[in-house]
Amino acid sequence: LKRVLKSLILQKRYHRLKSGQFVSLEARAFQQLQRVLAQMEASERDLRDGRLVLPAVRNMKHLIGASILHLHADLLEKWFELKSGQGFRLDLPNSLESQLYPYQRTGIQFLKNLDAQGCHGILADEMGLGKTIQAIGYIATISDSRALIVAPASLLRNWEAELKRFLPGRPVHVVTGSQTSRLSELKYLAENTVTIVSYTTLRTDVRRHPVYDVVFFDEAQHLKNPQSQTVSQLRHLQAKRRFALTGTPLENRPRDIWSIFHVLFPELLPDLATFEKWSFDDMQQFIQPFLLRREKKDVLQDLPKKQIEHHYVELGPNQKRLYASYLAKLQLETLQHLDETKREDRLKLLAGLTRLRQICNDPGLFVEGYTGEATKRTRLLSLIAEKRAAGKRILIFSQYTQMLERIRSDLAQRHLPHFLLTGETPLEDRVALCDRFNDGEVDLFLISLKAGGTGLNLASADTVILFDSWWNPAVEQQAADRAHRLGQQSDVTVIKLLTRGTIEEKMTELQDRKAKMVDAVLTAPDSDALTVKELVHLVTTKEEQR
Incomplete structure (x- = not known):
């Protein structure tokens, strides 16, 4: 038996018996067994005194699919216990x-x-x-x-x-x-x-x-x-x-x-x-x-609802001029000569997109001495006043720590108590800040999108404001889930602030498409990857795309 199994594992077409007779291994039963052995990646080393010794868990799928094999009852029982989660x-x-x-x-x-x-x-x-x-x-x-x-x-x-x-x-x-x-x-x-x-x-x-x-x-x-x-x-x-x-x-x-x-x-x-x-x-x-x-x-059928709202803001005159000039520069200097295979070109594209997004937030993030309007900041302050008047407790997320510092300055001028958590916040202080917020010490919490994306329980908040969007919708969902989690007693409102007619609108469309593919791993590989073509789409018109 050991020699026959060895011939099957080596995928021979026939086997020679001790008597000198030849047995064809191309018969249907042998071929079926050969396929099972190949799927199980059986080797000569796995043969012990005519028995085949293989890791059970790894090979149960192939064994159970092989009707020619009679499995030990304990092996089948273990497999079905694992699948049912019982036992x-x-x-x-x-x-x-x-x-x-x-x-x-x-x-x-x-x-x-x-x-x-x-x-x-x-x-x-x-x-x-x-x-x-x-x-x-x-x-x-x-x-x-x-x-x-x-x-x-x-x-x-x-x-x-x-x-x-x-x-x-x-x-x-x-x-x-x-x-x-x-x-x-x-x-x-x-x-x-x-x-x-x-x-x-x-x-x-x-x-x-x-x-x-x-x-x-x-x-x-x-x-x-x-x-x-x-x-x-x-x-x-x-x-x-x-x-x-x-x-x-x-x-x-x-x-x-x-x-x-x-x-x-x-x-x-x-x-x-x-x-x-x-x-x-x-x-x-x-x-x-x-x-x-x-x-x-x-x-959790009884978990309060999570409602997502898009609040659109128009760019002010100065912002519009800056946005149009940087967009034209990006299209002229980067898109016309873009080679998707070159890392340097991809980095230039990403840098240009970042500038456009910063203009949407506040041009003062990178334009030195800018004194014009920042309409999204203005809208945020009116939202905060509106929500606080209604007794809401608010988390505000941005991916730019400089932006959070500017918002913090606005709040300080209005004497509005708040907390700030970024990547610079000492690790031992983060849990303490969350506990103090949940205990009601303040009603406003400014949080860096990446630093606050995991591990924070802020279920006492009922309003989440995403000041700027992120490429991957799952990152924004993580931010929203700081509030929409176990312990939450109220409905949660997630507000996305978006500037109309800009890259932010197109990013939202892209996110919606990506979100539908989030059940991804075993049905749509690479669905969370952002391609260069998708990035280019964010800064081109429909006529240019055609």
Whole structure:
């Protein structure tokens, strides 16, 4: 049998028996078995005394599809338990159980079930559904174990606060300081400590960390580039169970999903080249048992509504003249000589688009000594007065920190108390600012779009103003979801300020088209990528496009 299997694995057309007789391997049954062996990437090394020994999880899909094979009942049972998310008893502390929504308990059950089957996976709930508390719930079930949380540096204190809130008796350690001191501290931590570390720090120290019982990778998009140093180094982290948390996995390309699983569960998928040849249906079906995704509309029917409004503003006379001149310059100097393959040309195009967008916001962002109008700023101030008079609590987002400083100056002149959070805000202050805002200390919070896009819970706000737009609609959704999340008691209004007849209008059209493709990963690869042609479309007229 071993020799016959070897001939099949080597895809021979016939096999010679000890008696000297030849057996054709081109018969239908042999060919069917040969296809199964090829799909499972079986090699001679996998043959042991006439038995074929292969990783079960990785190959169950092919095995179950092969009607010629009779599978062991335990193997089939494991596969269907994984697909249904059932099969492991969940016992949570009462103090935590009382804080959970039913779907969050199901999420913890999902993690425990993967654990029980010796598997790893991704919790991919939409932002605002409480992935943090579900991860903490899982950690609560392994009370005597060593756990690690890996997160962006901006979220370390947020994780520390949440762990102390929901697991008050569990020791928590945030890894900071010089390499010598942080590695020294790791040696003396209690066995049941929950350790929190940034991606950047772990990348440097990974080979010096102990073995963990479980690791959670928060904001797992940090693992989506298989060629990155982060992915290369973090694969050396030793952990018995590995889980990822991300709110936007379905915007990733198949390559991104493969890269995340390459860190979490390397034995699950084939090599990247083979994986990218799979059909999208095969990818989706195979990954499904290891990825749990819920949306707000499916699990929180009682969550207050989110309403999106577009408020259009006309450019003032001075702004219009500046906008027209910079647009003409961009079309003349850049578009006429644009070579899409040259990085320098693409950067020139992006720089020109940035200037146009800054003129829409406030030309004073880059025109020295500009004293003309900035109509969007004027509109923002009237909106703030209107919303505050109605008792609203407001978050204001911009991608330009200079713009936030100008808005801050306007608020100071009007003696309106507010908070400001940007990339320069010390990490330890961010959670404190959010807590003070949620406690009602002020009603206005200015936030940098990127610095505030993740990890902040500002559910006491009910109005979100996006002062300028971002290329990817998911980034704006992240900003809006700082308010539209668990704990929100009021309907949330998201206001996008747009200047009429400018690049901002076309960006909104582009975003709407992209948003329809956001269910992307396994149905529309590369849907979140912005092409040079789409960028050019933003600054050309319909006649020029024809």
